[in-house]
Amino acid sequence: MTPALSATAGLHEQAARLDADDTLADLRARFLLPPDVVYLDGNSLGPLPAAVPAALDDVVRRQWATGLIGSWNAAGWWEAPLRVGDTVGRLIGAAPGQTIAGDSTSVQLFTALDAAAALRPDRPLLVTDPGHFPTDRYLADAVARRRDLAVRHVRPGDLPDFLAAEGDRVAVVSYSPVDYRTGELYDMRTLTRAAHDAGALALWDLCHAAGALPLDVDGLGVDLAVGCGYKFLSGGPGAPAFLYVARRHHTTLETPLPGWTGHADPFALADSYTPAPGIARARIGTPPILSLLALEAALTAFDGVDLARLRTKSLSLTGFFLRCVDALLPPLGFTPVTPAEPGRRGSQVTLRHAHARGLAVALAEVGVIADMRAPDLLRFGVNALYTSHRDMLTAATRLRDLGEKADYDPAPPTPGPVT
Ligand SMILES: Cc1ncc(COP(=O)(O)O)c(C=O)c1O
Ligand SMILES: Nc1ccccc1C(=O)C[C@H](N)C(=O)O
Incomplete structure (x- = not known):
């Protein structure tokens, strides 16, 4: 056997052994994945959970078609943002009554950033990651303009030193625990504590973390958090996002979009706004019930799942993939940019390659x-x-085959607006 062949055989044996020991393997049946597809894009759009079609069918054919407007009460539609919020809350370490589901991540981010800045009115700075997802950066700029604040861009690793020097001027720090490009995981505990030591508020964007790793927003004393419903939560394209606000801020929380459903008594249809008690004051308008109930059904995929064990498996998968990369891809121009150290890795592996687009397209074809x-x-x-x-070994071997044969288009046309 050639060294290359024996490396592949060894990896096959390892994969078989690791899968045989996988106590979470049965959870795959909770998803309707196409056969023969290795799906490694759930950090962008989660696949369809098996519980969703029947749930949506019931919502449409029974609750809507038959129940009509009475379903706002009888089917629990009105309370859905709070109920689904609490279900997401369990995945992020939030006790009930602090998380709401609805609207998009961008809307929730704007709400959270603006409300956080309002809670620290004497402080002139918003601090965020220069590598943050663009919507987070644009919205920080927008809130800063609106409130006459300045934005400082500070890499997560430099944040504690920055806060030690200038923290008394900082209203809020806005970060993601997982870098969406590299998959690097930052220490939420250290950064939250550094923000608090400076008297600032900590706002986290959990898009790439919720449902992927255990989180403990209450335990860490996080002030506000947001995240989307369509990545690791698999709530479907454009699924409602979520907003967490720690209970201690509820009475003073002023949101920039005080819509009527966040009123203390919405159907009093009063002339002026009185915020509802608790997280319900973060409601804005009529909730998107079809999407909310699809997300609610999707979240049953987590029923009975211990997130610590899920994290252990995730690290085993990404660690194994990095070993496959190391064994199979070195001569082919791939460089891992995700940290090899498990504690610094989210649930994603990123490889740098000059033909990344061509390879992504060619990989999908195989x-x-x-x-x-x-x-x-x-x-x-x-x-x-x-x-x-x-699955991870299949991805690595198909990537090696493509790289070796180089029979793919290195710069294919983009398929449309979504790349
Ligand atoms: C960290 C992060 N924040 C926000 C978003 C998106 O926000 P929205 O759901 O409003 O499109 C994404 C991905 O699209 C993201 O990766
Ligand atoms: N919402 C989307 C709609 C269409 C295509 C991609 C997305 C993403 O979520 C991208 C993701 N935030 C990323 O980490 O790049």
């Missing part, structure tokens, strides 16, 4: 769905609820 971020990052998102070690 049944491995990953994605890329310009110009040269190939991303493999790993949701341990439905991914096996064999």
Whole structure:
């Protein structure tokens, strides 16, 4: 056997052994994945959970068609943002009554950033990551303009020193625990504490963390958090986002969009706004019930799942993939940019390659769905609820085959607005 062949055989044995020991393997049946597809893009759009079609069918055919407007009460539609919020809350370490579901991540971010700045009115700075997802940066700029604040861009690693020097001027720090490009995981505890030591508020964007790893927003004393419903939570395209606000801020929380459903008595239809008690004051308008109830059904995929064990499996999958990369891809121009150290890794592996776009397109044609971020990052998102070690090896071997044969278009046309 050639060294290359024996390396592959060894990896096959390892994958088989790791999968045989996987006590979470049965969870894959909770998703309706196409056969013969290795889906490594659940960090962008989660696949369809098996519980969703029947739930949506019931919502549409029974609750809407038959129940009509009475379903706002009888089917619990009105309370859905709070109920689904609490279900997400369990995944992020939030006790009930602090998380609401609805609207988009961008709307929730704007709400959270603006409300946080209002809670620290004497402080002139918003601090965020220069590598943060663009919507987070644009909205920080927008809130700063609106409130006459300045934005400072500070890398997560430099944040404690920055806060030690200038923290008394900082209203809020806005970060993600997982870098969406590289998959690097930052220490929420250290950064939250550094913000608090400076008297600032800590706002976290959990888009790439919720449902992927255990979180403890209450335990860490996080002030506000947001996240989307369509990545690791698999709530469907454009699923409602969520907003968490720690209970201690509820009575003083002023949101920038005081819509009527956040009123203390919405159907009094009063002339002026009195905020509802608790997190309900963060409601804005009529909730998107079809999407909310699809998300609610999707979240049953987490029923009985211990997130610590899910994290252990996720690290096993990403760690194994990094070993596959190391064994199979070195001569082919791939460089891992995700930290090898497990404690610094989210649930994603990113490889740098000059032909990232061409490889992502070619991989999809051979049944491995990953994605890329310009110009040269190939991303493999790993949701341990439905991914096996064999899937990771399949991805690595197909990537090696493409790289070796180089028979793909290195710069294919973009398929449309979504790349
Ligand atoms: C960290 C982060 N925040 C926000 C978003 C998106 O916000 P929205 O759901 O409003 O499109 C994304 C991805 O699209 C993201 O990766
Ligand atoms: N919402 C989307 C709609 C269409 C295509 C991608 C997205 C993403 O979520 C991208 C993701 N935030 C990322 O980490 O790059």
